Amino acid sequence: MIKIKTDKEIALMRESGILTKNVLDLIGASIKVGMSTKDLDKIAYDYIKSQGATPSFLGYGGYPATLCVSIDDMVVHGIPSDDIIIKEGQIVSVDVGVIYNGWQGDAARTFIVGEVSEEKKKLVKVTEECFFKAVENLCDGTPLGNIGHAVQTHAEANGFSVVRALVGHGIGKEMHEDPAVPNYGAKGTGIRLKKGMVIAIEPMINLGTYKVDFLSDGWGVRTKDRMPSAHYENTVAITDNGVEILTL
């Protein structure tokens, strides 16, 4: 069941959205060669707590951290660790969820560390563009399939592939609500978006194969061919005449 949010509820989600964005800005300003992914996690945890908010991932299905930090061939859900040190040339995707006044925000960015290969740079850029292509023509009445179509078309036109095993999602009082929001699919298919729906759109784009492996830690997802992957996510509210991006 898709939960439609009132204007008042969207105003509350705007606040959790801003905190979510602030975490990612803070991580972007802090990330440096030599830090561990656990260092980043602590920065995010301390900031969220300082705002009177709650990290939504921590304890979700037993997940042990505030952030997911996924380097290079890790697609998503990398568990922060003291033993994972950030190195020059890596692409580091950071995903965070924040609960504030009972409402959720969810967003991710992929950061470039130091000098990075041209193909990785292009992958990160195209992944962001996939998100913006997806929201460009969204409004009340748009079929959900148009999102996946836009992401897939742009990714594949650039020679990249779209992860199928994980999808975006509705979001509200729960992190994961209906509908599922795939990053692939056909134009004109699926339910129609309506004013008051709030969804997390999160392209996960791979340099090589779209296929992934699920790691034995129960969380981590890596590309099957161990080539790099990038992730970009925002929480988006559907309005009468377009979208409002709540985490940007």
Ligand code: MF3
């Ligand atoms: N942004 C991810 C998602 O949309 C985060 C989930 S990680 C978890 O599914 F640890 F909280 F599960």
Ligand code: CO
């Ligand atoms: Co999400």
